[in-house]
Amino acid sequence: MASPLGSSMTSAKRQSALVVDDDPVTRIITRGLLNYFGFEVSTLNDGIEVVNMYEAGKGHFDLIITDMEMPVMNGIEATKKLRSLGVGCKIIGVSSCDDETSRHHFMEAGLDHLFYKPLNVTKLQSCLENN
Amino acid sequence: MDIVNQLQRQYVDFLSSLYREGLLDDQFLQIQKLQDESNPDFVNEVVTLFFEDSEKLLHNLAIALSVDQQHVDYQKVDACVHQFKGSSSSIGAQRVRNICVSFRTCYDAKNLEGCLRCLQQVKDEYYLVKNKLQTLFRLEQQIVAAGGAIPIMG
Secondary structure, eight states: OOOTTOHHHHHSOOOEEEEEOSOHHHHHHHHHHHHHTTOEEEEESSHHHHHHHHHTTOOOOSEEEEESOOSSSOHHHHHHHHHHTTOOSEEEEEEOOOOHHHHHHHHHTTOSEEEESSOOHHHHHHHHHOO | OOHHHHHHHHHHHHHHHHHHTTSBOHHHHHHHHTOBTTBTTHHHHHHHHHHHHHHHHHHHHHHHTSSOGGGOOHHHHHHHHHHHHHHHHHHTBHHHHHHHHHHHHHHHTTOHHHHHHHHHHHHHHHHHHHHHHHHHHHHHHHHHHTTOOOOOOO
């Protein structure tokens, strides 16, 4: 199936994205989704890793997609920390959690969008188009 | 009807049955959309990783639930089931995912008997969908070997 990129993206610099999720299956699928939209993708396993990366000055992504529940540092804490470090890129949260309070806290932490898992082409397209 | 058409028809009928029986949901179709010339083995890679990951999780769950009622580490059970729910949901293995939802009710209530029942159910559903997906991939290989293209479902 043809990617929705069009010829404009192929000539421009590719945007970079970071996927943060402790589930390897979700990581590979989200990577595939982002590749489909033309992103160069890196992945990390936990919120603590993305915070450490940015604290060390090595984080430079156009988009971050983060899971909510992760073993060491969850997505809520990681997002709060990233925003407090001045990270201004789009951050999308994904979660399978039904608890509305937790989801509210996740949005309030500084997300641009929050989706129920699983993420797919339709959901990602809707928020990438709303730039 | 030549062999390629026959195999393609068989593929479409088989895949349709997996959706009809609730073994797969729309998420699997979304994953198939991501496979293209630059990523020709994407679905196979994702599903293979799901198989490997699932078998580790099932093994860990069996260990966590093999002790007596007083010593079950329900946090460990929660972590495994949560991950299994996430990964099965990500690939569209709908019935596996649904059992994980029921599983949560049992370990939240610290109901060991219920957990053991759910473990058996999730194993049954997992091995069923694994078997079906392996059949699907064999059909794909046969189509390609016969010189045909794998049909794209709408």
